[in-house]
Amino acid sequence: MSDKSSGNGFxxxxxxxxxxxxxxSFGAVRAVDGADLDVRSGxxxxxxxxxxxxxxxxxxxxxxxxxxxxGEIAVGGRVVSGExxxxxxxxxxxxxxxxxxxxxxxxxxxANVGYGLGRRPDPGRVREALDLVGLGDAGKRLxxxxxxxxxxRVALARALAPTPDLVLLDEPFSNLDASLRDRxxxxxxxxxxxxxxxxxxxxxxxxxxxxxxxxxxxxRDGQVEQCGTPEEVYLRPATRWMATFLxxxxxxxxxxxxxxxxxxxxxxxxxxxxxxxxDVLVRxxxxxxxxxxxxxxxxxxxxxxxxxxxxQMLGLKLRSGQVVRSRRLGYPAWHPGxxxxxxxxxxxxxxxxxxxxxxxxxxAAG
Amino acid sequence: MATAAEPxxxxxxxxxxxxxxxxxxxxxxxxxKRPPLVLFALGLAVAIAAALPALYLVVVVAGxxxxxxxxxxxxRSLELVARSLGLAAAVTAGAVAIAVPLAWLTVRSxxxxxxxxxxxxxxxxxxxxxxxxxxFVAVLRPKGLLQELLAPLGVQELPQIYGFVGxxxxxxxxxxxxxxxxxxxxxxRLDPSLEEAARVMGRSPVEVFRTVVLPQLxxxxxxxxxxxxxxxxxxxxxxxxxxxxxxTREIYIxxxxxxxxxxxxxxxxLVVVMLVLFAIYARVRGARALHRSTPGTARPAPPVRLxxxxxxxxxxxxxxxxxxxxxxxxxxxxxxxxDVASGLDAAAIMLAASNSLFAAAAAAIAAGAAALIVxxxxxxxxxxxxxxxxRVGYAGYALPGIVVALALVFFGTRVALPLYxxxxxxxFALSIHYLPLAVGPVGGALMQVPPRLEEAARGLGxxxxxxxxxxxxxxxxxxxxxxxxxxxxxxLKELPxxxxxxxxxxxxxxxxxxxxxxxxxxxxxxxxxxxxxxxxAPPLYLxxxxxxxxx
Numbered sequence: 001m002s003d004k005s006s007g008n009g010f011x012x013x014x015x016x017x018x019x020x021x022x023x024x025s026f027g028a029v030r031a032v033d034g035a036d037l038d039v040r041s042g043x044x045x046x047x048x049x050x051x052x053x054x055x056x057x058x059x060x061x062x063x064x065x066x067x068x069x070x071g072e073i074a075v076g077g078r079v080v081s082g083e084x085x086x087x088x089x090x091x092x093x094x095x096x097x098x099x100x101x102x103x104x105x106x107x108x109x110x111a112n113v114g115y116g117l118g119r120r121p122d123p124g125r126v127r128e129a130l131d132l133v134g135l136g137d138a139g140k141r142l143x144x145x146x147x148x149x150x151x152x153r154v155a156l157a158r159a160l161a162p163t164p165d166l167v168l169l170d171e172p173f174s175n176l177d178a179s180l181r182d183r184x185x186x187x188x189x190x191x192x193x194x195x196x197x198x199x200x201x202x203x204x205x206x207x208x209x210x211x212x213x214x215x216x217x218x219x220r221d222g223q224v225e226q227c228g229t230p231e232e233v234y235l236r237p238a239t240r241w242m243a244t245f246l247x248x249x250x251x252x253x254x255x256x257x258x259x260x261x262x263x264x265x266x267x268x269x270x271x272x273x274x275x276x277x278x279d280v281l282v283r284x285x286x287x288x289x290x291x292x293x294x295x296x297x298x299x300x301x302x303x304x305x306x307x308x309x310x311x312q313m314l315g316l317k318l319r320s321g322q323v324v325r326s327r328r329l330g331y332p333a334w335h336p337g338x339x340x341x342x343x344x345x346x347x348x349x350x351x352x353x354x355x356x357x358x359x360x361x362x363x364a365a366g
Numbered sequence: 367m368a369t370a371a372e373p374x375x376x377x378x379x380x381x382x383x384x385x386x387x388x389x390x391x392x393x394x395x396x397x398x399k400r401p402p403l404v405l406f407a408l409g410l411a412v413a414i415a416a417a418l419p420a421l422y423l424v425v426v427v428a429g430x431x432x433x434x435x436x437x438x439x440x441x442r443s444l445e446l447v448a449r450s451l452g453l454a455a456a457v458t459a460g461a462v463a464i465a466v467p468l469a470w471l472t473v474r475s476x477x478x479x480x481x482x483x484x485x486x487x488x489x490x491x492x493x494x495x496x497x498x499x500x501x502f503v504a505v506l507r508p509k510g511l512l513q514e515l516l517a518p519l520g521v522q523e524l525p526q527i528y529g530f531v532g533x534x535x536x537x538x539x540x541x542x543x544x545x546x547x548x549x550x551x552x553x554x555r556l557d558p559s560l561e562e563a564a565r566v567m568g569r570s571p572v573e574v575f576r577t578v579v580l581p582q583l584x585x586x587x588x589x590x591x592x593x594x595x596x597x598x599x600x601x602x603x604x605x606x607x608x609x610x611x612x613x614t615r616e617i618y619i620x621x622x623x624x625x626x627x628x629x630x631x632x633x634x635x636l637v638v639v640m641l642v643l644f645a646i647y648a649r650v651r652g653a654r655a656l657h658r659s660t661p662g663t664a665r666p667a668p669p670v671r672l673x674x675x676x677x678x679x680x681x682x683x684x685x686x687x688x689x690x691x692x693x694x695x696x697x698x699x700x701x702x703x704x705d706v707a708s709g710l711d712a713a714a715i716m717l718a719a720s721n722s723l724f725a726a727a728a729a730a731i732a733a734g735a736a737a738l739i740v741x742x743x744x745x746x747x748x749x750x751x752x753x754x755x756x757r758v759g760y761a762g763y764a765l766p767g768i769v770v771a772l773a774l775v776f777f778g779t780r781v782a783l784p785l786y787x788x789x790x791x792x793x794f795a796l797s798i799h800y801l802p803l804a805v806g807p808v809g810g811a812l813m814q815v816p817p818r819l820e821e822a823a824r825g826l827g828x829x830x831x832x833x834x835x836x837x838x839x840x841x842x843x844x845x846x847x848x849x850x851x852x853x854x855x856x857x858l859k860e861l862p863x864x865x866x867x868x869x870x871x872x873x874x875x876x877x878x879x880x881x882x883x884x885x886x887x888x889x890x891x892x893x894x895x896x897x898x899x900x901x902x903a904p905p906l907y908l909x910x911x912x913x914x915x916x917x
Contacts, residue, residue: 065562089565096566102559106581115577116567162567 015077016041016198017062017166022071023222024057031057033222034071039198039215041076044189046209047202049219050245055202058219059168062200063096064089076165076198095159095167095197099174101151103143109154110139116162129161130154132191149180156188160195167192169201173208185212206246210234218242235283240351243281250287250324254280256350264318265344266296277353286346287326289314289334293341302338316342401747409743412736413758416798419773420637420761426630437628438635446632447639450612453533453605454598460538461594462587464686465545470575471679473553476669478676483683484550490690491543491852492902494859496603497879497895499536500888501694502527503607511697533610539690540604541597545590547848548810552586553579555814558667571670585813589806592647596640596802600766602862614766633769640764644757695899701892714873719897722874725789725864726857729796730804734850736797737804738842745812759805762798770799771866778867792867796857803856804849811845812838855902875901 019037023030032054039045047055060066062073064080064087072082075094080087095116103112113129114121130136133153138146146154152172159167172188173181189212192199203209209216210230217227225245226238237243243251254263256274261267263280265287290297303323304315307330314326314334326342334340401409427434437443471477472484490498505511506527513521556579564574602614613636620629672679736759744756762770774795778786785791815838823833861876868874875894882891 063562063566065566089562090568090570092566093568094566096563098559098563100557100559102557102563104560104564104578106584115564115569118568158563158567 015039015074016043017045017076017200018072018074019058019062020072020082022058022061022073023069024054024061024066025069030222032061032068035219035222035224037217037224037227039200041198042196043215044192044199044201044213045215045217046213047200047217047219048206048209049204049225051204053219054222055219056170059170059200059202062166063094063168064092093162093164093166095162095164097152097155097159097167097169097172099171101155101175103151103154103158105143107143108139109135109141109143109146112143112154113139113158113161116158121161125161129157132160132195133157134187148176149184152176152184153187156191160191160197164197167195167197167199169199171202171204173203173205181208188212218245220245235347236349237281240279243349243351248284248325248327250282250284252280252282252322252324253353254278254350261348261350264320264322265298265324265342266294268344268348270348270350272350274350274352278350279353281349281351282344283346284313284325284327286344286348287316287324288343288345289316289326289328289340290343291340293343297341297343300340300342302334302336302340304336305334307333316340318342401743401752405739405743406751408739409752409755412739412801413755415736415794416759416762416801418762418777418798419765419770422773422776423630423633423637423765423769426627427634430627433627434631434634437625438631443632443635446611446613446616447635449610450599450636451639453530453537453610453612454595456530456534457537457541457598458591458594460534461542461545462591464538464542465549465590466583466587467679467682468542468686469546469549469553471672471683473550474667474670475672475679476676477672477679477683483687486687486691487683488543488546489899489902490540491547492855492859492899493540493690493694494603494861494876494879494898495537495540495601496607496861497891498540498690498694499532499604499607500891501697502532502536504697504888505693528609530610532608533605533612536604536608537598537601539686541594544593544597545587547852548586548590548807549583551807551810551844551848552583556582556667561667586810588647589810592644593803593806595643596760596763599636599640600764602766602768614768617766618768629769633765636766637761637764640760641757644760644764648753648757695896698892698896701889702896705889705893715875715878715894715897718873718875718878718894719901721868721872722858722876722898723901725792725796725868725874726854728789728793729800729857730850730854732793732797733801733804733853734808734846736801737808737849738846740801740805741808741812741842741845742838745809746817756805756809760802763800763802765799766862767799767860768862768866770795771863774863775866787869789869789872792864792869792872795863795867796860797853799860799863800853800856803852804846807845807848807852808842809845811842811848815841858902859898 015038017037017039019035022032022035024032035054035058037045037047037058047058049055057066061068061081062075067086068081073080074082075092079085080092104115107115109130110123110126114123114126117125126139127136130139133156135150135153135157138150138154143151143154152175156169156172159169169188173185176184185208201213210233214229215227216230216233218225218233220241226233226242228236233242234246237246237249243249252263252265254261254277256262256270256272256276256278258275259270259273261270261274261278261280265280265282268280289302298318300316300318302314303317306313310330312328312330312333314328315323316326317323324342328334468483468487472480472487477483560578560582561574564578565571569577599612600614601612602618604610605612605615606618613632617629617632617636620632740756740759743752765773774791775786778791782791785794819841820833820837823837824830828836859876861880864874864876865880868877875898878894879891879898882888882894
């Protein structure tokens, strides 16, 4: 499944990382409060969450830079923390890319990359690592001569050079400008896949997490709220908080009866075994608009429109007075005042109605 | 906005004169080679002032070149150079050996009471070397305090304390704070993620220190070492009392015996030695660019747990503080109490204290301003001319204080008679004498402000002066304050220049102490010495606090 052509000469055990019941407090603040996480060997996992959710602390405990109060961490089947054991950072064989890259300013690029290879680094291996990130000829250059994107790639090469079991990346793209960020995300993701290394990266950018990780672990208040593929966490939010945290969501009051949920936008099949009052959760891109629609479609009036080029976001006022958003392709153009038919296409998720108010959608990050 | 639209990488050299009116402003502080004219003129004025005593030496030596050559071109003066450099090297090594562990322990470890230790460990800076040497002699000399204490145990004789070993010990203990202060500042500025990166890559803490921390501290250690070496080469009090024949003692003896030509010639040799030393340092420092390469802001590093190593660490700090502070202050307090019991002239001591404070504060302000000019010139406009200004700025410090003072006495009586016998002349002498103490921290702070920051501010539409006011100044303020405070502390305890240049009746604590000690009334010097320490300790403490809070 992963291309192992990079001279990564160890047999990977099937579990890359296992974290159980991890806890860490700073004074009275519980930064991490019982986090669990599993990442397969060679997998890429994004630790996503709002600031202060404990994701960076979790990463630093995995690296061995913070000592957990409780819980267990195993890397490649080897327990590095827990049961009274604490393997210091320098004995964990973990590569790390820091948010500010932490390149040594008094060394050239080659010396930086070779630093993790012992006192007499093999120049061939240094070159190999630099080639991997496309900077094969930059060995003699000084760190401050490099652009931000180049520094980032040197930091990655330095982390990968000793062929670690696990690479940790702490907000690796947050110091880059948007266009560079987009390109480097893809590049870094390809490089990690090529190296066949297990990678965990911390981010607060949902788009980043979902676009380059095969697994997303969303953290909240020191715990992993939900962990799964990007599709799972986006399309099947386990909790109401998850639904509002990731992307935009519309909540429609409804009733569930025998595998179907009825709401203002029709009767829809659901997977959950629920009966009674429910909240029907649907993404704006799952709300379709047309001049005419299926029999179950509801009529509505377009009340607002924002145009983004590749798509447009419509505000639709339903008969009940509720306004829902619909994300459509940029064409055809709808205009406020248009009377339209509205229906749901694609999956919906239902959660038991907790009564009271519909939750406020979280401010979209990124 | 017109300036912001200009291409950033435009070579400023040949273009600058043509667009002096606004183009010159646009290029200043932006890494251009050519500094603004006003700034350069100010720098030149500082350099000329600093070079004034040295120029006097040239006048004297040139006037009597044959006699001067006879005095200098002997095997004895070669020996003198070797002896003085040997002492300077040994003291520098000793000072670094004490300062590195103390700095690390007080900044990066969980040593109990590390702030208090940091303050205590920097206090020897205010101990004048003549008092330290005298304390050393008073306690360890034959029939001194220690022998008195040990006599009942049957100890008849103590090891020889005069000469090289005594001078080395006393000067090391007096000068290690000159390395400790910049080292602590550099340690606090260190980005902790660099060390974390090194640890994650499999290096042991000791190796991380050797390969990552130490190289980044090298500029601070180097800068502090230069100060120590210059201090040793120009120190007079300790070598005179401990009878080690270094340059300054020979010069003093020559002056005292009316051989002015020989003294001036020896002074010339000393200045040359100093310049060579500093040229080597500047070359080494020039080879390293020390702008922080990382875009992130540093978080404070978590303190390293010492565990069982806490006890030897406490022992080291306690030992240094005991030898440099507790014993001298104990002895001083013991004598002071005897002195109070026999009655003393409080009014005279108060007047001396206020005179000391006034002269030192004025010198600190003048030197701080001059250092900022020199610092901006040599860090932001590296080039032949600005490097020359920085080096010439060291001339006043390289000359022994007694030679600076004599040169200015000569200058005052011949050229600037209205200034002769004024406090202004004294302040002038003190500020040019201690100028490099302020240039070091200011230059260091400026080197830590990447030009990119200033460029960023310029890009936001600020004028060069606004950039300096809103970006550079706040960032270098701690450096300027540290530099001015260093000058203040040194001016406070300065002796020879004050003795020779203070107007008649302008007694300071230092001259008071000197008068008592030279006449053998060591016990009577105790109270002024204690007051000197009390006045100097608070600003030094604040200097440390300021550094801690601004990190």
